[in-house]
Amino acid sequence: MRCELCGRRAVARDAFGRALCKEHFLESVVGRAAKELEGVEGKLLLAVSGGKDSLVLMDIMAQIYDVGKLIAVTVVEGAPGGYRLKEAQRAKEFAEKLGIKHITVTFKDLYGKKLEEMVEAGRLSPCTYCGVYRRRALDVLALKFGARVVTGHTLDDEAHTALLNLLRGSWDDLLKINARVRIKPLRKVYEREVAIYAYLKRIPFQSEECPYIVTKPSLRGRLREELFEYEEEKPGALLRWRERFERLGAPEPKFKPCERCGFPTSPGRKICRACELAEEVGARVAQKPDI
Numbered sequence: 349m350r351c352e353l354c355g356r357r358a359v360a361r362d363a364f365g366r367a368l369c370k371e372h373f374l375e376s377v378v379g380r381a382a383k384e385l386e387g388v389e390g391k392l393l394l395a396v397s398g399g400k401d402s403l404v405l406m407d408i409m410a411q412i413y414d415v416g417k418l419i420a421v422t423v424v425e426g427a428p429g430g431y432r433l434k435e436a437q438r439a440k441e442f443a444e445k446l447g448i449k450h451i452t453v454t455f456k457d458l459y460g461k462k463l464e465e466m467v468e469a470g471r472l473s474p475c476t477y478c479g480v481y482r483r484r485a486l487d488v489l490a491l492k493f494g495a496r497v498v499t500g501h502t503l504d505d506e507a508h509t510a511l512l513n514l515l516r517g518s519w520d521d522l523l524k525i526n527a528r529v530r531i532k533p534l535r536k537v538y539e540r541e542v543a544i545y546a547y548l549k550r551i552p553f554q555s556e557e558c559p560y561i562v563t564k565p566s567l568r569g570r571l572r573e574e575l576f577e578y579e580e581e582k583p584g585a586l587l588r589w590r591e592r593f594e595r596l597g598a599p600e601p602k603f604k605p606c607e608r609c610g611f612p613t614s615p616g617r618k619i620c621r622a623c624e625l626a627e628e629v630g631a632r633v634a635q636k637p638d639i
């Protein structure tokens with residue numbers, strides 16, 4: 349197989365089905381990410397879990413943005429067994445190698461309780477506390493640093509989220525993936541391409557399984573497999589979906605501030621989900637003016 353652009357040995361196909369050499373493959377991925385950054389300026393807060401996608405995100409951002417304006421953050425939830433500590437360390441080392449400032453914050457610092465304690469005190473699933481408070485951690489830090497949040501969500505992640513929101517029946521949440529509140533440089537890059545990128549650039553990664561994942565595959569996990577097979581049969585299907593879906597536009601933002609913390613909350617709510625859950629598990633949520 350020869351590279352369609354230069355005739356050298358091809359190593360992989362990109363999202364458009366083109367057989368490409370190493371150099372042109374990397375260029376295809378980085379180019380798509382750079383497009384998402386067009387017109388963006390100022391400080392950026394990179395959410396880095398320490399997993400493969402986040403390391404690739406940092407590697408790409410260091411090539412297309414002023415590293416002096418990047419701050420990478422790893423949020424350590426405090427799940428049982430020291431989960432995420434090794435990944436946070438790996439993220440730090442990798443960020444520093446690229447010249448990106450890296451910080452680690454914990455749920456304990458931010459909310460006075462680690463995830464394990466929240467789960468013990470509450471009656472909802474660990475993923476609920478984890479999801480709400482990870483998002484809030486990023487919002488708090490973005491406000492503190494005057495930065496916009498950048499995440500490593502891939503095209504596959506976006507498709508799974510869209511399907512999950514569709515099944516939940518929330519039109520606003522469904523269209524929210526089209527809103528550009530958060531910057532997602534990998535939103536048109538397949539997870540498969542991220543893996544090839546990491547392999548070609550020898551980015552060391554190892555994923556740790558969340559201790560709360562039960563043996564039964566989550567709906568997201570099942571959708572992931574289905575879509576992976578679908579994509580195998582119809583290469584480029586997700587990318588075409590992403591482009592068509594984009595044309596539906598984003599919902600009008602109709603958030604109002606939470607009466608307790610001042611962060612935006614959904615219509616019809618007086619207090620936000622983070623404040624509501626904090627009351628349930630005895631955690632604390634910082635107020636917006638104090639940050």
Ligand SMILES: [Zn+2]
Nearest residue numbers: 351354369372
């Ligand atoms: Zn080439």
Ligand SMILES: [Zn+2]
Nearest residue numbers: 606609620623
């Ligand atoms: Zn609140």
